[in-house]
Amino acid sequence: MALMVVKFDLKKRVKLAQTVWFMYWFAVLAGILVLSLGLFFKIELRKRSELMDNNESHFLPNVLIIMGLVACAINAFGGKVCYDSLDPTKFVKWKPMLKTFLVLCVVFNALLFATALLCFVMRIPLQFTLAEGLKNGMKYYKDTDTPGRCYMKRTLDLMQMEFRCCGNDNYRDWFEIQWVSNRYLDFSAKEVKDRIGSNVDGQYLMDGVPFSCCNPTSPRPCIQQQMTNNSAHYSYDHHTEELNVWKRGCSDALLSYYGGIMNTIGALVLLVTMLEVAVTVGLQYVHSSLSTLANPEDMESESEGYLLEKTVKETFTDIMTKMKAMGKGAKVEEGAAEPVATVS
Amino acid sequence: MPFLTVKFNLQKRVKLAQGLWLIYWLSVILGIMIFSLGIFFKIELRKRSEVMDNIESHLVPNLLILVGMLACGLNAFGGKMCHDCLDPMKFSKMKSMLKPFMLLSCGFNILLLLVVLLCFLMQFSIYLTLAEGLKNSIRFYKDTDTPGRCFMKRTLDMTQIEFRCCGNNNFRDWFEVQWISNRYLDMNNDVVKDRVLSNVEGKYLMDSVPFSCCNPGSPRPCIQHHLTNNSVHYDYDHRTEELNIWNRGCREAVFSYYSSIMTSIGVLISADVAGLKYLSTTLETMADPENPECESEGWLLEKGVKETFTDMLAKLKTLGRGNQVQEGENTPEVAT
Numbered sequence: 198m199a200l201m202v203v204k205f206d207l208k209k210r211v212k213l214a215q216t217v218w219f220m221y222w223f224a225v226l227a228g229i230l231v232l233s234l235g236l237f238f239k240i241e242l243r244k245r246s247e248l249m250d251n252n253e254s255h256f257l258p259n260v261l262i263i264m265g266l267v268a269c270a271i272n273a274f275g276g277k278v279c280y281d282s283l284d285p286t287k288f289v290k291w292k293p294m295l296k297t298f299l300v301l302c303v304v305f306n307a308l309l310f311a312t313a314l315l316c317f318v319m320r321i322p323l324q325f326t327l328a329e330g331l332k333n334g335m336k337y338y339k340d341t342d343t344p345g346r347c348y349m350k351r352t353l354d355l356m357q358m359e360f361r362c363c364g365n366d367n368y369r370d371w372f373e374i375q376w377v378s379n380r381y382l383d384f385s386a387k388e389v390k391d392r393i394g395s396n397v398d399g400q401y402l403m404d405g406v407p408f409s410c411c412n413p414t415s416p417r418p419c420i421q422q423q424m425t426n427n428s429a430h431y432s433y434d435h436h437t438e439e440l441n442v443w444k445r446g447c448s449d450a451l452l453s454y455y456g457g458i459m460n461t462i463g464a465l466v467l468l469v470t471m472l473e474v475a476v477t478v479g480l481q482y483v484h485s486s487l488s489t490l491a492n493p494e495d496m497e498s499e500s501e502g503y504l505l506e507k508t509v510k511e512t513f514t515d516i517m518t519k520m521k522a523m524g525k526g527a528k529v530e531e532g533a534a535e536p537v538a539t540v541s
Numbered sequence: 542m543p544f545l546t547v548k549f550n551l552q553k554r555v556k557l558a559q560g561l562w563l564i565y566w567l568s569v570i571l572g573i574m575i576f577s578l579g580i581f582f583k584i585e586l587r588k589r590s591e592v593m594d595n596i597e598s599h600l601v602p603n604l605l606i607l608v609g610m611l612a613c614g615l616n617a618f619g620g621k622m623c624h625d626c627l628d629p630m631k632f633s634k635m636k637s638m639l640k641p642f643m644l645l646s647c648g649f650n651i652l653l654l655l656v657v658l659l660c661f662l663m664q665f666s667i668y669l670t671l672a673e674g675l676k677n678s679i680r681f682y683k684d685t686d687t688p689g690r691c692f693m694k695r696t697l698d699m700t701q702i703e704f705r706c707c708g709n710n711n712f713r714d715w716f717e718v719q720w721i722s723n724r725y726l727d728m729n730n731d732v733v734k735d736r737v738l739s740n741v742e743g744k745y746l747m748d749s750v751p752f753s754c755c756n757p758g759s760p761r762p763c764i765q766h767h768l769t770n771n772s773v774h775y776d777y778d779h780r781t782e783e784l785n786i787w788n789r790g791c792r793e794a795v796f797s798y799y800s801s802i803m804t805s806i807g808v809l810i811s812a813d814v815a816g817l818k819y820l821s822t823t824l825e826t827m828a829d830p831e832n833p834e835c836e837s838e839g840w841l842l843e844k845g846v847k848e849t850f851t852d853m854l855a856k857l858k859t860l861g862r863g864n865q866v867q868e869g870e871n872t873p874e875v876a877t
Contacts, residue, residue, distance in 0.1 A: 383775035
């Protein structure tokens with residue numbers, strides 16, 4: 198008892214083959230889309246690899262790139278097979294490998310679905326990488342003369358301006374580290390000596406933030422220095438001031454940005470998976486309708502198309518017995534080899 | 542003597558018509574591209590209309606949008622004609638429209654060339670608008686409580702950050718303007734009172750710039766205040782300091798951005814005119830079969846270039862003379 202049988206005559210078969218061929222070309226475009234999404238994500242990760250402590254995992258974009266390439270190849274091949282299915286002479290050469298190709302398609306669809314799930318899950322390790330990376334980024338902000346870290350200041354400034362954020366969790370993170378290099382501090386000045394002497398590590402800490410934290414929408418010119426000292430500025434109360442510097446923390450901003458990218462990519466890959474399942478089902482119908490021709494010589498005869506040759510349960514038991522037979526076959530071969538030794 | 546004749550048989554004609562049809566559809570895509578470029582340019586002008594004195598001319602983008610739509614329509618019609626060329630029944634119906642369509646195509650090409658010329662010329666007007674607009678923007682920077690100007694500060698800050706520029710010509714433009722609102726100045730303070738009294742107009746001027754002038758690529762934290770006073774900052778010489786704030790003026794930066802947009806639009810359209818259009822008009826005049834199956838000749842112009850030109854002049858003269866003759870005939874009738 199075949200599963201989901203549909204009757205086909207010549208006209209219907211031709212229409213089915215044409216539709217599935219058309220869908221295969223859409224699927225090739227979808228494969229290119231997945232490839233380009235993987236490339237885009239890889240580039241985005243690279244752009245800010247300095248802030249992610251240089252150990253961000255490129256696993257997900259690499260998987261997306263590989264899946265995109267494989268999807269393109271599989272779909273182009275499937276499209277060619279569909280195109281040839283209308284011509285019996287050409288179809289004969291594809292017939293033997295079609296069953297294995299369909300199994301391959303099913304496995305590929307499962308992998309694609311797993312990739313989509315991965316997109317949603319990989320957000321969590323990214324969160325930790327970002328938190329660690331940003332903390333270090335801020336520590337190295339002043340080291341513009343140390344090779345390997347000289348662009349940290351620029352990267353961090355550009356990031357704070359682009360993502361409209363300040364510090365790791367909020368702007369007070371800048372109060373806890375020395376972000377002005379010793380090269381620009383006058384050690385003979387009393388004020389500098391006092392500040393350095395006032396804390397254990399000997400760091401020049403101040404209640405100021407870099408200029409990249411400033412919010413351009415603030416009605417007054419940006420107050421970056423002496424932020425917690427109300428008397429230093431006219432008509433200023435740091436408890437109620439909302440618009441002066443960005444309130445959001447950069448780890449939050451970056452996470453929501455990358456999380457958004459990953460969610461979008463995951464949703465798109467799910468849609469591509471659904472398309473792939475549809476074309477696989479279509480190809481299965483094309484294959485089955487052409488192999489159950491009532492009269493193999495006459496192309497105009499009727500045929501049946503089905504999703505599975507037997508019911509789901511029977512197909513499953515068939516697969517299990519086949520796998521057991523393969524395992525037993527290996528054992529029998531070993532057993533047969535032994536008697537050879539005793540005969541002579 | 543026809544101009545540039547080529548012999549055609551049926552197969553060659555079919556191939557020509559197919560090639561021409563493809564070219565027409567490419568032209569439709571180019572028309573869509575010109576349309577979208579026009580919309581993009583219009584949006585870009587609108588985005589920064591605040592720094593452009595609010596009198597910027599939207600002539601070029603409007604013209605581009607119009608030309609793009611016309612190109613789509615004309616080329617789609619041409620493509621349909623090509624498609625019908627191969628069917629003799631449909632072609633006899635189209636034959637009468639062929640000559641006016643080609644004249645229209647020629648006229649449209651001239652319009653495209655005009656648009657290209659405008660793209661290059663209108664850059665001057667944009668330069669002047671920008672100069673005036675930026676000067677006013679800097680003046681109104683502090684008026685964040687005046688309706689109509691409250692977003693000037695934000696627009697100017699974002700422009701300076703995005704285009705990596707400071708001031709109109711350079712950062713010293715900020716020294717001549719009071720860019721801190723009186724709301725945030727403590728008028729009881731002696732320093733403030735001194736500064737305000739030290740100039741004729743009573744403005745609080747300082748040798749400082751807003752934070753948006755800061756260059757993130759500078760190795761040291763940004764120095765915004767007391768820029769010309771070396772003693773206030775450790776190890777600082779304002780004459781040799783290059784990376785602290787942006788050195789470029791915003792007028793130059795924004796103008797070079799818009800002029801590059803306009804130049805590339807102009808180059809793109811002229812490439813379209815030169816390449817595709819000439820080819821299609823050439824091929825059009827050649828696709829003119831009387832008998833479907835037998836051989837035929839295709840030509841660029843029916844007579845030589847000189848003869849065609851004299852023909853056109855003679856036609857224009859007869860048109861003019863025709864009017865005169867009619868008037869002459871009318872007057873005797875009416876008079877008598």
